[in-house]
Amino acid sequence: MSLKKLIATVLRVEDEKITDETSTKTLKAWNSTKHVELVMAVEKQYGIRFTTPEIISLQSVRQIEEMLSNRGIQV
Amino acid sequence: MTQAQIWVLEIDADLNQCYQKGHQVLGALEQAEIGMYQTIVDKGLASFSRIVPRVLASVFIDCSVLPHEWFFGRTVHGGRYLRGPSGLILNISLADTQKFIVISMSRSSDIGVDIDTISHDLNWRDITTRFFPPCDQKLFDDLPDSMGAQIFMMIWTAKEAFAKATGIKFANVLKKSLSGLTDNGQWSITWFRDDVNTLALCAHPNGLPFTLKKISAASVIALLP
Numbered sequence A: 001m002s003l004k005k006l007i008a009t010v011l012r013v014e015d016e017k018i019t020d021e022t023s024t025k026t027l028k029a030w031n032s033t034k035h036v037e038l039v040m041a042v043e044k045q046y047g048i049r050f051t052t053p054e055i056i057s058l059q060s061v062r063q064i065e066e067m068l069s070n071r072g073i074q075v
Numbered sequence B: 001m002t003q004a005q006i007w008v009l010e011i012d013a014d015l016n017q018c019y020q021k022g023h024q025v026l027g028a029l030e031q032a033e034i035g036m037y038q039t040i041v042d043k044g045l046a047s048f049s050r051i052v053p054r055v056l057a058s059v060f061i062d063c064s065v066l067p068h069e070w071f072f073g074r075t076v077h078g079g080r081y082l083r084g085p086s087g088l089i090l091n092i093s094l095a096d097t098q099k100f101i102v103i104s105m106s107r108s109s110d111i112g113v114d115i116d117t118i119s120h121d122l123n124w125r126d127i128t129t130r131f132f133p134p135c136d137q138k139l140f141d142d143l144p145d146s147m148g149a150q151i152f153m154m155i156w157t158a159k160e161a162f163a164k165a166t167g168i169k170f171a172n173v174l175k176k177s178l179s180g181l182t183d184n185g186q187w188s189i190t191w192f193r194d195d196v197n198t199l200a201l202c203a204h205p206n207g208l209p210f211t212l213k214k215i216s217a218a219s220v221i222a223l224l225p
Helices: A003-011 A032-046 A052-057 A061-070 B015-025 B028-035 B040-061 B124-131 B134-140 B145-166 B170-174 B217-223
Strands: B004-010 B071-074 B080-083 B089-096 B100-106 B111-117 B188-193 B197-203 B210-216
Touching: A003 A032, A003 A061, A032 A061, A032 B124, A032 B145, A052 A061, A052 B170, B004 B040, B004 B111, B004 B197, B004 B217, B015 B040, B015 B217, B028 B040, B028 B071, B040 B080, B040 B089, B040 B100, B040 B217, B089 B145, B100 B111, B100 B197, B111 B145, B124 B134, B124 B145, B134 B145, B145 B170, B145 B188, B145 B197, B210 B217
Parallel strands: B004 B210, B089 B111
Antiparallel strands: B004 B100, B071 B080, B080 B089, B089 B100, B111 B197, B188 B197
């Protein structure tokens, strides 16, 4: 599953609502419980574990993409 | 004397109507924050949750200040406040679900509030295992799912309210134990619950007691100039 599709699935929104700019400040659906669910879903899909500072900074789709890219994961 | 006030608003009105009637009271920062939301529904909720504190502050805190005369600002930690022309500062915290908006205000205390609804498909056990400290995880040992979900919501909303009150990032607060949130009496956590919703308030003890009022969104819209 693509990252954006994964995010849309966790946040329970239409796929087209998820863009690189989608963030906790642009979608009410991206609340605190959904955020941790998203963290766990990304960790599970890509076989990684985020640190607490990384979880704090994962506030947008772009930031998640960059974080994964920094770990050598292409999405 | 009441130090903090909490309003629970049931969203029983057209929030777009609220925006049409009330957007002129909003400042530039609020308009910019609302503009970032992607959907009309979210913009409506974001607008309403920013218009209402101004109206409530003018009606219940200082009636000499009109809603548009409050200055809205953010602290360095992202907390909200309103400042009146006389310099009166109101610390504000907001939370919302699809059905309710909760607004808390205090003159004397940093304050944080959160409301959440028990969702039957929320995998709270996995969240607890991944994010909570061992002492909090032990609270769930041998609990049936129904009770565990309620306990989870109380811990979750308490931690989020604490994060909002203190400015500490929520991911760091998740690692703190529930009992550690009060920080040796520096903070107080209070909950309100019904069958579905859990509301938590975090404030300094000198910010208490507080009053809680339940009002309808329609009645607030009626107060708009």
